[in-house]
Amino acid sequence: MSANAGGAFRLAVEADGLAILTFDCPGEKANKYDTPVMTELEAVLDGLAKRNDVKALLLVSGKPDIFIAGADVNEIAKAAGPEVIANGVRRGQEIFGKLASLPFPTVAAIEGACVGGGCETILAMDWRLASDSKKTQIGLPEIKLGILPAWGGTTRLPRVVGLTAALDVILAGKVIDSKRAQRMGLVDQLVPAPILLDAAKKFARGKFGTKKRSNAAPDGGPLRVAPAKAMDKLLEGVGRSVVFRKARASVMKETHGNYPAPLEALAAVEKGFGRPLAEALNLEVEAISRLVGTPAMKSLVNLFFRMEEVKKETGVSAGVAALPVKRIGVLGAGAMGGGIAQLASDKGWPVRMKDIRHEALAAGYAQAAKIWQEKVKKRRMTRTELAAKMSLLSGGLSWDGFDGCDVTIEAVLEKLAVKQAVLKEWEAVALPGAIFASNTSTLPITEIAKAASRPERVVGMHFFNPVHKMPLVEVIFGEKTAPEVTATIFELAKKMGKTPVVVKDAPGFLVNRILAPYLGEGVRLLLEGVPMERIDQGMRAFGMPVGPIELLDDVGIDVAAKGAETLSAAWPERMPIDPAFGKLVTSGRLGRKTKKGFYRYEGDKRVGPDPQAYADLGVASPGSSSISPEALEARLIYPMINEAAYCLAEGIVAGPDKLDLAMIFGIGFPPFRGGLCAHADARGGAAVADALSRLASEKGPRFKPAPLLAEMAKQGRPFFGKE
Ligand SMILES: NC(=O)c1ccc[n+]([C@@H]2O[C@H](COP(=O)([O-])OP(=O)(O)OC[C@H]3O[C@@H](n4cnc5c(N)ncnc54)[C@H](O)[C@@H]3O)[C@@H](O)[C@H]2O)c1
Structure with a gap:
């Protein structure tokens, strides 16, 4: 027996020659690779390589939820220059090379997250056993950090699982559950979590004296786990160029070339596949x-x-704790209520829904079931799990069951009087300490809370549509909201897997308010004769997930018009309503939901601009005007920056970092640009302010630079000050 006291690794060699290496970074929740840990690992591996009493190595984690979380991102972020990076990466590759070359079989027993450098570790081992627990998630998310797996992941994964499966993981930065990993051939065996260690020991002992796989291929790399299927053989042989061409086209379609990492990763796989490992x-x-x-x-x-x-x-100042939430109520089983109920029960809460119509309740159940059925279809969930989740959902037309809900999320009609009436009824049945969280998109929380006898329990919990996909939740505190209520909703949003941002109560809150000029200016450009597809394509090329006209169709033109009314009432000069909205709504042109909007729809598919929409709007010669990408950005993005400056000056959100986070997660502002404020800094405050001033003189006062932006431009001060 031996041990490495005090370090990240403990080594124990059992009498029969089974060495068990436990990775357990002291004082940390996760096992991470930083320089000292890598140095220690190298020493352990050098020591092991010299021993002749070891017959197999078993690698396990000392952490309950995490096997290996990968490289320390801090070190990557701080690395000064390409030389430093190249040296650090080469060292990591060498150390994993030592792991792959140990003179006896090596086995990983994976329980918990095994990502990035963690996944590259197991790829350098001979055998991989994984627990069947949901916690066990394996993958290479490096692309999401703008880099590629460079400790051998890009090289070894295609050799272990085949080209197409590997590209699927590497290019999207995917992390998959252990079942999928097994189907893919990344994991050799799935084992029930409670017996993983015993099973892995037995497995490793069974490999005593057997051949290695980690560097046994003719190129010096690992052997493929499962033999290639006929189709794979074809795609990796004569069809290889087609695979890469298709992969490149799909990356370009997704990223418009704005993200260099997937293209670099693709090139590395393409050039490296079939070449010697080194x-x-x-x-x-x-x-x-x-x-x-x-x-x-x-x-x-x-x-x-x-x-x-x-x-x-916590979303609030220190010393305020979130309250426990054991049961959740949802009022209104419509598009949002149904989605929220699905999300909450998916995460394990018993949920009680209430609506005023049976059909709405039925649709709410159906909406939830559809999302889970999709998962079953994709084998991300079993039928038994689906049934268990459905059983957490209940609903009715009465208030039965709401007395037991710690938090009730309200998603009824967007009308103040309706929301206030519902709030009053709720107060009559709810526990005194229970929380009423409104999902309103535009109504002030303070106004809604005026109907309450306990306004301190009323808060905003603003989800984005569709709930199961959109990662942001705005947590809005009204004038009287108690800090523990804000803290509870902040924590609840996190437990639901969302990213919460705390926002002060004001019309449009944060994201929709900043989005408004994007939508409004999009329509005005169209009215000026710029073709709608040119506007939308231009914004997608900028990196937005959808252009403003497409977004209006997706949100619903009537819904957007209502939001615009609220914002226009608050800031008539900056957010004037264009009569175009009214014309479209009265002509029944409500967007995708009516299959009739700015665009035409066939089924769910958007098939092209609808010429009749131009006619309904009275655009005399559509497509008569053109616009450069720079002018398009100034017209659509700069007014958003301007509104962001107003929001910061008014203290709507804590700072530019939170604002950027909200814009990225709320509307998909391009992450590679760092967010709206980061993008403003990249363009330069003065350039943005000048362009806005020019637009103000040409198009009207709505473009006038915000006082904060004008001042920043004058002083040369960015949103993110240099530290
Ligand atoms: N749709 C979106 O994109 C979106 C996004 C964020 C927030 N919101 C907000 O969410 C709320 C709901 O929007 P939606 O799109 O789900 O609307 P919806 O019309 O799809 O659903 C509203 C539901 O509330 C029910 N309802 C009406 N009065 C009720 C009452 N007194 N008690 C119980 N149920 C009642 C209706 O029958 C309907 O099923 C609104 O406040 C809206 O502003 C919507």
Whole structure:
């Protein structure tokens, strides 16, 4: 027996020659690779390589939820220059090379998250056993940080699971559950979590004296786990160029070339596949050296840190704790209520829904079931799990069951009087300490709370549509909302898997308010004769997930018009309503939901601009006007920056970092640009303010630079000050 006291690794060699290496970073929740840990691992591996009493190595984690979380992102972020990165990456590759070359079989027993460098560790081992627990998630998310897996992941994964499956994981930065990993051939065996260690020991003992797989292929790399299927053989042989061409086309379609990392990863796989291991690894080094330090990588790493911060935050000042939430009520089983009920029960809460119509309740159940059925179809969930989740959902037309709900989320009609009436009824049945969280998109929380006898229990919990996909929740505190109520909703949103941002109560809150000029100016450009598809394509090329006209169709033109009314009432000069909205709504042109909007629809598919929409709007010669990408950005994005400056000056959100997080997660503002404020800094405050001033003189006072922006431009001060 031996042990490495005080370090991240404990080694115990049993009498029969089974070495068990436990990775357990002291004082940390997760096992991470930083320089000292890598140095220690190397020493352990060097020691093991020299021993002749060891017959197999079993790698386990000392953490309950995490096997290995990968490389320390702080170190990547701080690395100064491509040389430093190249050296650090080469060292990691060498150490994993030592793991792959140990003179006896190596086995990983994976329980919990095994991502990035964690996944690259197991790829350098001979055998991989994983627990069947949901916690066990394996993958290579490096692309999401603007880099590529360069400790051998880009090279070894295609060799272990085949080209198409590997590209699917690497290019999308996917993390998959252990069942899928087994189907893919990344994991050899699935084991019930409670017996993983015993099973892995037995398995490793069964491999005593057997051949290695981690570096047994002719190129020096690992052997493929499952034999290639006929189709794979074809695609990896004569069809290889087709695979890469298709993959490149799909990356370009997704990213418009704005993200260099997937293209670099694709090139590294393409050039490295079939070449000797050492050459392929070198391609990884070259690629990552080009990526580290790019603006896209910096923005994505920054976003990662911001998300990590939210995990530690409470949404309120220190000393205020969130209350426990055991049961959740949902009022209104419509598009949003149904989605919220599905999300809450998906995460394990018993949920009680209430509506005023049976059909709405039925639709709410159906909406939830549809989302889960999709998962069953994709084998992400079993039928038994679906049934268990459905059984957490109940509903009715009465208030039965709401007396037991700690939090009730209201998603009824967007009418103040209706919401206030519902709030009063709820108060009559709810526990005194229970919370009423409104999902209103536009109505002030303080106004809604005026109907309450306990306004301190009323708060905003603003989800985005569709609820199961959109990651942001705005947590809105009204004038009287108690801090513990805000803290509870902040925590609840996190437990639901969302990213919450605390927002002060004001018309449109944060995201919809900043979005309004994007939509409004989009329509005005169209009225000026710029073709709608030109506007939308231009914004998608900028990096937005959808252009403003498409977005209006998706949101619903009537819904957008209502939102615009609220904002226009608050800021008539800056957010004037265009009569175009009214014309469209009265002609029944409500967007995708009526299959009739700015665009035409066939089934769910958007098939092209609807010429009749131009006619309904009275656009005399559609398409008569053109616009450059720069002018389009100034017209649509700069007014959003301007509104962001107003929001910051009014203290609507804590700072530009939270604002950027909200815009990325709420509307998909391009993450590679770092967010709205980060993008403003990249363009330069003065350039933005000048362009806005020019637009103000040409198009009207709505473009006038916000006092904060004008002042920043004058002083040369960015949103994010240099530290
Ligand atoms: N749709 C969106 O994109 C979106 C996004 C964020 C927030 N919201 C907000 O969410 C809320 C609901 O919007 P939606 O799109 O789900 O609307 P919806 O019309 O799809 O659903 C509203 C539901 O509330 C029910 N209802 C009406 N009065 C009720 C009452 N007194 N008690 C119980 N149920 C009642 C209706 O029968 C209907 O089923 C609104 O406040 C809206 O502003 C909507």
